[in-house]
Amino acid sequence: PSIMTISSFYSYFSEKYSGKTFDLILCTDDDATGFMFRRGKELFPATPVVFCGLNNPDIMNARDAPPFTGVLEKIDMPGAVRLIQSLFPRTRNIALVSDLSPSGMSVISQARRDLAPFRDRFVFSDFFGLGGDELREKISRLPPDTAVLVLVYFQDDGGEFYSPKRTADLLRSAGPFPVFGLWSMMIEGGFLGGNVLIPREHGASAAKMAVRILRGESPADIPPAED
Numbered sequence: 417p418s419i420m421t422i423s424s425f426y427s428y429f430s431e432k433y434s435g436k437t438f439d440l441i442l443c444t445d446d447d448a449t450g451f452m453f454r455r456g457k458e459l460f461p462a463t464p465v466v467f468c469g470l471n472n473p474d475i476m477n478a479r480d481a482p483p484f485t486g487v488l489e490k491i492d493m494p495g496a497v498r499l500i501q502s503l504f505p506r507t508r509n510i511a512l513v514s515d516l517s518p519s520g521m522s523v524i525s526q527a528r529r530d531l532a533p534f535r536d537r538f539v540f541s542d543f544f545g546l547g548g549d550e551l552r553e554k555i556s557r558l559p560p561d562t563a564v565l566v567l568v569y570f571q572d573d574g575g576e577f578y579s580p581k582r583t584a585d586l587l588r589s590a591g592p593f594p595v596f597g598l599w600s601m602m603i604e605g606g607f608l609g610g611n612v613l614i615p616r617e618h619g620a621s622a623a624k625m626a627v628r629i630l631r632g633e634s635p636a637d638i639p640p641a642e643d
Contacts, residue, residue, distance in 0.1 A: 472518070
């Protein structure tokens, strides 16, 4: 988000919750967590924050962050690639698809690290920040020994929302390529996969941390966990 967008959102929260207090704040994903770590102390002084769905651990280094803990979202990309290799042994090319949201950028960075050991076995091609029609057209040109691995694709280059089902349908319409995902809601939407993160369980882990804090434990005594 731009500085103006963050400023406007801060003003909205400041007006909406003026005079109100909370015992604890749960936030999900990189945007919400980053906002709370930058501006949370001003809005809700001394209120502890429990995050989940956080892909970028650097956010935790914010200088003025409120008391916090939470669950880092560590998706298993090597496991997904090994699954592709097992189910489709003739695969030589893997297309990586992502949007350029803050979460998408974090997962792209993770892909650069986690998939490096596989670069002598596969050719990886990046399809990042594309609109739906352009993405389908580019995927349709790929060779037949290709599998598609979707990192994060919940919005196109114009900000239009793409549900997992819509993304799966779009990519399947591009050609007869197996399309893999990294979260359970992607499987429910029509992707292939087995090494996936289950958001319901991920959120439940964060909720258990929240209950511990509400019962009197300090967030500083509950180290952030990696799912």
